[in-house]
Amino acid sequence: MITHISFWALAVVAVLAGAAVFYVNSMARASYALAVSFIAVGVQVLLLQQNYVGVVTILMMVMEMAVMAVYMVMFMGMNPALMPMSMVHDKRHALAAAVGSFVLLAAGAVLIPWPARRGRPPAGVTVALGEELMGPKMLVMGVVGAVMAATIVAGVVLAAHRTRYDRFGDDLRRRPAKDPQPGGVGR
Amino acid sequence: MTLQTVLLVAAALFSVGLYGALSQQVVVMVMMGLELMLNGLILAAAGFWWFLAPDPSGQVLLLVIIVAMTVEMAMGFAVATHLHRVRRVDMTDMAADLNG
Numbered sequence: 574m575i576t577h578i579s580f581w582a583l584a585v586v587a588v589l590a591g592a593a594v595f596y597v598n599s600m601a602r603a604s605y606a607l608a609v610s611f612i613a614v615g616v617q618v619l620l621l622q623q624n625y626v627g628v629v630t631i632l633m634m635v636m637e638m639a640v641m642a643v644y645m646v647m648f649m650g651m652n653p654a655l656m657p658m659s660m661v662h663d664k665r666h667a668l669a670a671a672v673g674s675f676v677l678l679a680a681g682a683v684l685i686p687w688p689a690r691r692g693r694p695p696a697g698v699t700v701a702l703g704e705e706l707m708g709p710k711m712l713v714m715g716v717v718g719a720v721m722a723a724t725i726v727a728g729v730v731l732a733a734h735r736t737r738y739d740r741f742g743d744d745l746r747r748r749p750a751k752d753p754q755p756g757g758v759g760r
Numbered sequence: 761m762t763l764q765t766v767l768l769v770a771a772a773l774f775s776v777g778l779y780g781a782l783s784q785q786v787v788v789m790v791m792m793g794l795e796l797m798l799n800g801l802i803l804a805a806a807g808f809w810w811f812l813a814p815d816p817s818g819q820v821l822l823l824v825i826i827v828a829m830t831v832e833m834a835m836g837f838a839v840a841t842h843l844h845r846v847r848r849v850d851m852t853d854m855a856a857d858l859n860g
Contacts, residue, residue: 580761584769587803591776591796600788607792614773614803620761621810626822630802633826634795637833644837645788660785662853667783675775682767687812694814705816706823713820717827724831731838734845 580620587613595661600645608638625699766807773800785851787843791836798829 590610594603611634619627661667695701706714730736740750749755773796780793802825809818843855 577761580765584765587799588769588772588776591773591799594792594796595776595780595784595789600786603789603792607795610773610796611799614799617766617769617803618806621766621806622814623806623809623819623822626802626806626819626826629826633830637795640837641788641792644840660789660851661783662785664783667779670782671775671779674778675771678771678774679768682764682771687763690811691813692815694810695816698816698819701816702819702823705820710817710820713824717824720827720831724834728834728838731835732841 576620580617583613583617583620586610587617601642604638604641604645607641608635611635611638622694622698625702763807763811766811767804770800770804770807773797773803775800785853787836787840787850787852787855790852791833791840794832794836795829798825798832801825802829 587610590606590613593606594610597603597606612631615627615631615634617627618630621627737745740752741747742751777793777796777798777800780796781790782793784790784793802822805818805822805825809822840850844850847854849855
């Protein structure tokens with residue numbers, strides 16, 4: 574009973590906080606609302622007995638929202654907690670698409686005759702996940718590792734202030750390189 | 761708490777996120793919309809795992825969704841940084857070069 578009440582309370586918090594992201598009039602408040610929504614969903618995932626995934630979701634999203642708040646201060650050039658803003662376009666079509674997708678998904682959730690549960694959860698869910706990742710699902714772990722490494726490289730290349738194209742031109746043939754400070758071997 | 765109720769909540773989160781991703785102009789706010797959509801996906805996947813087939817493979821899928829969210833965040837921040845440096849803008853409408 575407590576689980577059911579907790580689930581519904583968290584569901585209300587998650588959805589309302591999610592809606593608040595696009596309702597509040599500052600980006601800082603929006604990022605905090607999103608963090609609240611993620612925490613509520615993380616606890617719901619914990620209620621579904623997935624301790625590791627739930628905790629990872631909560632920790633990751635709280636950190637991400639902190640980064641996002643710093644980001645807004647850096648690039649918006651204002652105190653985002655105090656500056657009201659409303660920057661939307663095509664609100665009517667977006668609302669129609671959102672309502673349509675909810676009706677479609679809700680109809681599917683309610684009308685589909687879902688099969689009965691197959692099997693039982695393992696005694697140690699987190700241990701089982703670890704053994705799965707380090708055993709039969711090692712390929713997933715390998716691919717995830719490669720994707721994360723590629724993301725780091727791509728992120729740094731995109732965010733870097735100067736790259737080899739700035740130094741050597743679009744065809745990489747400019748010599749000597751265009752550097753802010755002249756110098757180096759042979760120059 | 762049933763699979764249907766979990767999926768209904770997930771659908772609500774996904775739809776709210778879709779509204780944000782389509783309607784917001786600031787790149788960071790668009791990312792927030794995408795993350796809300798992935799938030800709903802996480803909940804739906806957790807519900808499927810618990811109510812249909814609670815074996816470890818389903819948890820691996822959840823982990824992949826979380827990784828997708830991480831990659832989206834990292835690349836989104838990188839693109840926003842690049843966009844801001846090159847054009848001094850943070851709005852999607854001012855970076856519509858590849859638009860249709």
